[in-house]
Amino acid sequence: MAKREIAQPDEAPLPVRARLAREQMGILRSFNAMQDNILSIIPEIATQKPVVSGRTARRWHMVMHPPSIRRILLDRVEDYPKSVVTKNLLQPAVGDSLFIAEGAHWRWQRRLTAPAFSHRNVRNLGPIMTSAAERSAARIAGAGRRAVNLLDEMIAATFDVIADVTFSDDGSFDRADIHRAIEDYVAEAGRVSLLDVLGAPDWVPRPARLWSAQSMAEMRRSADAAITARAARGPGLVPDLLDLLLAGEDPTTKRRLTTGELRDNLLTFIVAGHETTALSLAWSFYLCAFDQGVQERARAEAQAVLQGRAATGEDVDQLPFIRQIIDEAWRLYPPAGVVSRTAQKADILHDAEIQPGDTVMIPIYALGRHALLWENPDRFKPERFADRRAIDRYAYLPFGDGPRICIGASFALQEAVIILATLLSRFRFTPVPGRDPKPVMILTLRPEGGVWLIAEPV
Incomplete structure (x- = not known):
C-alpha cells in the first residue's frame, strides 16, 4: 500500500461520522454493539492499518489493503464465498438469487440476467427515472416551507422507479405490501443474531427472522402471481425488467429461469435497487446542504444542462460534478x-495468516476513510473524483468488484444522477439546526433520524 501525504485538517467542520471502536470487545459487547450499529464494531485503527485481526467466537480479519482486497474479490474469489452470516441475513428475503448463490449456480444466473442490465436497456429505462424525479x-x-425528510422522500422516489421497471406498474402486485415487507425485514430480521455471533448452525431458528417470515412469504406469493400473469399475457410495448428476464435463455443449454428463480432475483433487484440508491441520494442531499458551496456549483451545472426541465438518461454524461457528489457520498457513506x-x-x-473458516471482512466504511489511501479522508471533497484514474480501484468499492460486482451499478448511477440533478436545479436545500443524521448500519448504512432539510424553490 503506497503511503499518501496526510494533510493537516483545517478548522472547518466535518460531516457526520460513525463512532468506531476504541478497544477490543468480547462476544456479548460485540453482539450488543451490532444490534445498535454494525459500524461500531469496526476498530478505529482500521482507518490507519492495512489489516486488523482478532477473535470473537471465531477468528476474524478486517482487510483495508487494496492488493489483498483484489485477491479476495478477484484473484481467489472462489476461496472467499459470502459468509454464512450474510446468507442467513438475506436468504429469507431473496432466496437463492444472484446475490446469495455461489459457484456454477451463480455463474449461470449471472450469465442469464446480465443482458437485462446492458447500457442500452438501462438507458431505455431513463424516462421512468425522469418521471419519478418530476413527482x-x-x-x-x-410541502412549502416545512422541513422535508429527504430519506423518506428518496425511498418513495426510488421505490416508484424500481416498481415501474420491474412490473411496469401493471397492478399485478401490491406496492404497499411489498414496501412494508421490505421495511419490516430491514428493520428487524436484518439484524445480526447472537446465534450468528456464536457461530450456531444456520438451521437453528433466529427469532427475529421468524417474526418477519409471514410478510416475506406474502411478498414472494405476490411476486409469483405477477410473474405467472405476465408469462401468460406476454411483454408490453416497452419491455420492463420482468419481460427481459422472462425472455432470457442460456445460449448453450436453452435453459430459462424458473418462476422461483425469477421471483428471487426480482425481489433482489427490488430490495437492493431501491434501498441502496435511496440511501445514496439521502446522504448526497445531506452533504449538499452541509456544504452550500458544493451545492451552488452543482446547481449551476444542472441548470446549465437542464434549462428548467427534468434530467434524462442522455444528460448523465453532461453532469460530471453531480456524479462526483454521488461518488463522494458513496465513499463517505457506502x-x-x-x-x-x-x-x-x-x-x-x-x-x-488466514485459516479455513476464518471470517474475512472488508469494512467498506473504514476503507473509504483510510488515512493511507485518502487525503483528509473525513472531509467532503467531491472534486477528488474528477480524475478517477488517480484512485486505486480497490480503495473505492461502492459496488464491490471482480466477477461479483453489483449487476445494477449503472442503473443506480443513472437513477441517482437524474434525481439529484433535477432536484438541485429547482431547490436550495438547507439543514434543520440540531437534526444531523447519525450513520447507523443494520443491514444497510442509513441516516438514523432521517435527513431533514428545508427546500426553497430557486
Missing part, C-alpha cells in the same frame, strides 16, 4: 458498510 419535485414543492466472506483455504493477506 418527487412536485411533492417537495407541495450503503454496504461491511462485506463479509468465509475463507475456504489457508492464505496470506498482507501480513495476516
Whole structure:
C-alpha cells in the first residue's frame, strides 16, 4: 500500500461520522454493539492499518489493503464465498438469487440476467427515472416551507422507479405490501443474531427472522402471481425488467429461469435497487446542504444542462460534478458498510495468516476513510473524483468488484444522477439546526433520524 501525504485538517467542520471502536470487545459487547450499529464494531485503527485481526467466537480479519482486497474479490474469489452470516441475513428475503448463490449456480444466473442490465436497456429505462424525479419535485414543492425528510422522500422516489421497471406498474402486485415487507425485514430480521455471533448452525431458528417470515412469504406469493400473469399475457410495448428476464435463455443449454428463480432475483433487484440508491441520494442531499458551496456549483451545472426541465438518461454524461457528489457520498457513506466472506483455504493477506473458516471482512466504511489511501479522508471533497484514474480501484468499492460486482451499478448511477440533478436545479436545500443524521448500519448504512432539510424553490 503506497503511503499518501496526510494533510493537516483545517478548522472547518466535518460531516457526520460513525463512532468506531476504541478497544477490543468480547462476544456479548460485540453482539450488543451490532444490534445498535454494525459500524461500531469496526476498530478505529482500521482507518490507519492495512489489516486488523482478532477473535470473537471465531477468528476474524478486517482487510483495508487494496492488493489483498483484489485477491479476495478477484484473484481467489472462489476461496472467499459470502459468509454464512450474510446468507442467513438475506436468504429469507431473496432466496437463492444472484446475490446469495455461489459457484456454477451463480455463474449461470449471472450469465442469464446480465443482458437485462446492458447500457442500452438501462438507458431505455431513463424516462421512468425522469418521471419519478418530476413527482418527487412536485411533492417537495407541495410541502412549502416545512422541513422535508429527504430519506423518506428518496425511498418513495426510488421505490416508484424500481416498481415501474420491474412490473411496469401493471397492478399485478401490491406496492404497499411489498414496501412494508421490505421495511419490516430491514428493520428487524436484518439484524445480526447472537446465534450468528456464536457461530450456531444456520438451521437453528433466529427469532427475529421468524417474526418477519409471514410478510416475506406474502411478498414472494405476490411476486409469483405477477410473474405467472405476465408469462401468460406476454411483454408490453416497452419491455420492463420482468419481460427481459422472462425472455432470457442460456445460449448453450436453452435453459430459462424458473418462476422461483425469477421471483428471487426480482425481489433482489427490488430490495437492493431501491434501498441502496435511496440511501445514496439521502446522504448526497445531506452533504449538499452541509456544504452550500458544493451545492451552488452543482446547481449551476444542472441548470446549465437542464434549462428548467427534468434530467434524462442522455444528460448523465453532461453532469460530471453531480456524479462526483454521488461518488463522494458513496465513499463517505457506502450503503454496504461491511462485506463479509468465509475463507475456504489457508492464505496470506498482507501480513495476516488466514485459516479455513476464518471470517474475512472488508469494512467498506473504514476503507473509504483510510488515512493511507485518502487525503483528509473525513472531509467532503467531491472534486477528488474528477480524475478517477488517480484512485486505486480497490480503495473505492461502492459496488464491490471482480466477477461479483453489483449487476445494477449503472442503473443506480443513472437513477441517482437524474434525481439529484433535477432536484438541485429547482431547490436550495438547507439543514434543520440540531437534526444531523447519525450513520447507523443494520443491514444497510442509513441516516438514523432521517435527513431533514428545508427546500426553497430557486
